[in-house]
Amino acid sequence: MEGIDHLADERNKAEFDVEDMKIVWAGSRHAFEVSDRIARLVASDPVFEKSNRARLSRKELFKSTLRKCAHAFKRIIELRLNEEEAGRLRHFIDQPAYVDLHWGMFVPAIKGQGTEEQQKKWLSLANKMQIIGCYAQTELGHGSNVQGLETTATFDPKTDEFVIHTPTQTASKWWPGGLGKVSTHAVVYARLITNGKDYGIHGFIVQLRSLEDHSPLPNITVGDIGTKMGNGAYNSMDNGFLMFDHVRIPRDQMLMRLSKVTREGEYVPSDVPKQLVYGTMVYVRQTIVADASNALSRAVCIATRYSAVRRQFGAHNGGIETQVIDYKTQQNRLFPLLASAYAFRFVGEWLKWLYTDVTERLAASDFATLPEAHACTAGLKSLTTTATADGIEECRKLCGGHGYLWCSGLPELFAVYVPACTYEGDNVVLQLQVARFLMKTVAQLGSGKVPVGTTAYMGRAAHLLQCRSGVQKAEDWLNPDAVLEAFEARALRMAVTCAKNLSKFENQEQGFQELLADLVEAAIAHCQLIVVSKFIAKLEQDIGGKGVKKQLNNLCYIYALYLLHKHLGDFLSTNCITPKQASLANDQLRSLYTQVRPNAVALVDAFNYTDHYLNSVLGRYDGNVYPKLFEEAWKDPLNDSVVPDGYHEYLRPVLKQQLRTARL
Numbered sequence: 001m002e003g004i005d006h007l008a009d010e011r012n013k014a015e016f017d018v019e020d021m022k023i024v025w026a027g028s029r030h031a032f033e034v035s036d037r038i039a040r041l042v043a044s045d046p047v048f049e050k051s052n053r054a055r056l057s058r059k060e061l062f063k064s065t066l067r068k069c070a071h072a073f074k075r076i077i078e079l080r081l082n083e084e085e086a087g088r089l090r091h092f093i094d095q096p097a098y099v100d101l102h103w104g105m106f107v108p109a110i111k112g113q114g115t116e117e118q119q120k121k122w123l124s125l126a127n128k129m130q131i132i133g134c135y136a137q138t139e140l141g142h143g144s145n146v147q148g149l150e151t152t153a154t155f156d157p158k159t160d161e162f163v164i165h166t167p168t169q170t171a172s173k174w175w176p177g178g179l180g181k182v183s184t185h186a187v188v189y190a191r192l193i194t195n196g197k198d199y200g201i202h203g204f205i206v207q208l209r210s211l212e213d214h215s216p217l218p219n220i221t222v223g224d225i226g227t228k229m230g231n232g233a234y235n236s237m238d239n240g241f242l243m244f245d246h247v248r249i250p251r252d253q254m255l256m257r258l259s260k261v262t263r264e265g266e267y268v269p270s271d272v273p274k275q276l277v278y279g280t281m282v283y284v285r286q287t288i289v290a291d292a293s294n295a296l297s298r299a300v301c302i303a304t305r306y307s308a309v310r311r312q313f314g315a316h317n318g319g320i321e322t323q324v325i326d327y328k329t330q331q332n333r334l335f336p337l338l339a340s341a342y343a344f345r346f347v348g349e350w351l352k353w354l355y356t357d358v359t360e361r362l363a364a365s366d367f368a369t370l371p372e373a374h375a376c377t378a379g380l381k382s383l384t385t386t387a388t389a390d391g392i393e394e395c396r397k398l399c400g401g402h403g404y405l406w407c408s409g410l411p412e413l414f415a416v417y418v419p420a421c422t423y424e425g426d427n428v429v430l431q432l433q434v435a436r437f438l439m440k441t442v443a444q445l446g447s448g449k450v451p452v453g454t455t456a457y458m459g460r461a462a463h464l465l466q467c468r469s470g471v472q473k474a475e476d477w478l479n480p481d482a483v484l485e486a487f488e489a490r491a492l493r494m495a496v497t498c499a500k501n502l503s504k505f506e507n508q509e510q511g512f513q514e515l516l517a518d519l520v521e522a523a524i525a526h527c528q529l530i531v532v533s534k535f536i537a538k539l540e541q542d543i544g545g546k547g548v549k550k551q552l553n554n555l556c557y558i559y560a561l562y563l564l565h566k567h568l569g570d571f572l573s574t575n576c577i578t579p580k581q582a583s584l585a586n587d588q589l590r591s592l593y594t595q596v597r598p599n600a601v602a603l604v605d606a607f608n609y610t611d612h613y614l615n616s617v618l619g620r621y622d623g624n625v626y627p628k629l630f631e632e633a634w635k636d637p638l639n640d641s642v643v644p645d646g647y648h649e650y651l652r653p654v655l656k657q658q659l660r661t662a663r664l
């Protein structure tokens with residue numbers, strides 16, 4: 001029935017003020033108001049309709065994406081939206097597109113690596129979208145191993161130009177988003193060669209297509225790499241391939257903020273760490289962490305509302321059946337994901353602060369915190385995207401059979417999200433960066449250098465290596481010190497064990513390769529500690545609103561104790577806790593699930609998602625699932641006719657054949 005809120009009873013049960021929680025989730029009242037206004041603007045504009053995306057051919061989908069981007073740009077100008085509002089607009093349009101790479105990587109790469117003069121020239125064009133750019137780093141043969149890239153940029157002093165060339169097939173650029181069909185320009189990463197010497201990977205601005213008719217410029221071969229996983233999903237993006245046949249660009253199109261090539265061809269190395277050439281990746285990894293909570297909360301919102309609507313078993317004497325959300329198994333799968341969504345929100349906020357802080361320090365030539373910023377962005381990108389991709393799939397299963405329908409919103413969300421485990425650095429490769437950072441930190445313990453920031457706990461090694469948890473009853477697991485100590489001791493002990501095992505190898509690099517799997521586990525333990533500690537730190541802030549802090553407290557301990565339960569092997573094998581304490585943690589977890597249960601629907605309402613953004617029949621705000629599932633089914637092209645196309649050619653002859661055979 002239209003107009004009825006099938007989830008009203010659930011909403012009435014809530015023990016906190018949802019409106020206040022919306023502000024906490026958004027980050028501030030201002031952020032909430034901007035998001036709310038822009039989400040409604042998108043939802044009410046027919047050009048941004050997306051419910052039929054799965055039924056479009058790739059070409060139709062791509063053209064509709066171009067239309068949406070053009071319309072969005074028009075609205076941004078008409079409504080004079082600022083940068084923040086424009087970013088929210090793109091977010092709520094919710095269709096991967098070339099603009100993501102233009103604004104998300106091309107512009108930041110120029111900002112981070114271009115000189116002031118270069119920024120002035122290129123950003124004024126890019127900001128008005130008079131040129132459209134992408135980030136062309138990955139090649140067919142190398143993605144993770146950036147130092148292994150093969151594209152060359154050879155300086156020609158005769159003409160004061162670089163010659164950009166693709167020497168082999170594996171050197172072809174492959175994957176850059178926006179490259180395939182749209183970008184007029186790219187920041188191309190290539191090996192800089194001058195005076196016969198290879199100086200490694202540097203960034204160059206290269207024009208790819210004519211600004212008159214969009215055709216590729218001479219000696220450039222460019223196209224789309226093909227259809228990707230899922231219907232709709234990431235197929236709105238033109239990930240591309242690109243080959244150069246001795247393409248010439250002026251010398252001043254090398255991004256020269258960090259290092260330079262003079263008119264004479266002399267290479268002038270940077271007086272800042274060369275790793276700053278990777279700065280765009282640090283920036284984007286930070287935004288990916290901030291985005292993980294968006295994707296996970298969206299899936300959790302769908303699964304929670306549907307779990308409250310769906311009933312199976314448990315009816316007695318003709319009574320009403322049990323809501324599946326009341327099964328402890330459902331809660332044990334769903335509530336840790338709800339808690340993770342909030343946890344990732346807060347760690348994302350903190351990482352944004354860390355990124356801003358390191359950027360300011362770099363501007364003042366203080367490079368001390370760069371390794372930590374790299375480790376945190378890499379490790380948290382890996383941790384949050386892995387958990388989010390797995391979490392979306394778990395939400396699909398939590399919705400039973402109907403979760404597998406495209407109109408549940410979950411299959412497409414998964415297909416769009418899962419490459420986040422690979423792009424901006426494969427998640428295992430990134431955890432190995434964290435492991436290297438941890439091994440360095442452990443090696444320095446006792447040298448007088450005090451670990452700071454996220455590794456400060458390692459400075460308390462004497463205590464953490466021998467302490468035993470003091471937990472004696474289930475409620476003790478709600479003590480932040482008890483939780484933090486267990487997570488710190490586990491992370492430190494795993495890192496120290498790896499370091500000890502490494503020291504048994506004569507060749508450290510060989511040892512590192514041998515211990516890769518353990519090192520990744522140690523890195524994950526360290527990153528989980530960061531998330532837990534930032535959630536606990538959030539609770540120490542002044543959070544107002546009726547009952548809001550209590551709910552966040554419950555979610556925080558669900559997150560921590562669920563991790564403890566999931567990684568029990570780590571905690572027990574490192575003697576951080578006893579089996580009895582593990583069992584008490586489980587008791588506490590069950591109690592927290594009971595406390596969250598009446599608030600579950602309100603906790604997902606606090607995400608403030610419009611039905612347009614969710615695009616899910618199962619996650620509808622009003623919970624009116626069943627009639628809408630039918631409506632969706634009737635819309636399917638297969639139901640356009642009662643007898644399907646192909647009946648006369650392929651079905652009737654078979655049926656007739658069977659008839660004849662049966663008569664024999």
Ligand SMILES: CCCCCCCC/C=C\C/C=C/C(=O)SCCNC(=O)CCNC(=O)[C@H](O)C(C)(C)COP(=O)(O)OP(=O)(O)OC[C@H]1O[C@@H](n2cnc3c(N)ncnc32)[C@H](O)[C@@H]1OP(=O)(O)O
Nearest residue numbers: 100104137143144146147275278281282287374423424425
């Ligand atoms: C909401 C808005 C969102 C906008 C964004 C839209 C998203 C759109 C979706 C997709 C876009 C996708 C884009 C891409 O995928 S772009 C390509 C990304 N590619 C990668 O991430 C490659 C992964 N590989 C690497 O990052 C590196 O090569 C490495 C980390 C694996 C290092 O390899 P290695 O060979 O060991 O190292 P090096 O010799 O190169 O350097 C070692 C040295 O440098 C330190 N270091 C490495 N990376 C960084 C860094 N980023 N910052 C600072 N320092 C770094 C490393 O720690 C070593 O330090 P040392 O031990 O002290 O020597």
Ligand SMILES: Cc1cc2nc3c(=O)[nH]c(=O)nc-3n(C[C@H](O)[C@H](O)[C@H](O)COP(=O)(O)OP(=O)(O)OC[C@H]3O[C@@H](n4cnc5c(N)ncnc54)[C@H](O)[C@@H]3O)c2cc1C
Nearest residue numbers: 135136137138142143144175176177419422423424425428
């Ligand atoms: C949707 C999508 C969008 C993308 N957009 C862009 C873009 O805009 N611009 C761009 O330049 N690139 C882009 N990429 C490319 C992306 O950055 C790379 O695919 C990514 O960095 C992973 O590199 P790879 O493909 O070389 O993986 P590989 O390194 O080949 O990984 C294969 C396997 O090897 C393992 N492995 C690799 N090295 C190690 C190691 N040292 N130790 C242990 N295990 C290892 C990995 O864990 C993985 O299991 C995109 C990719 C995707 C999927």
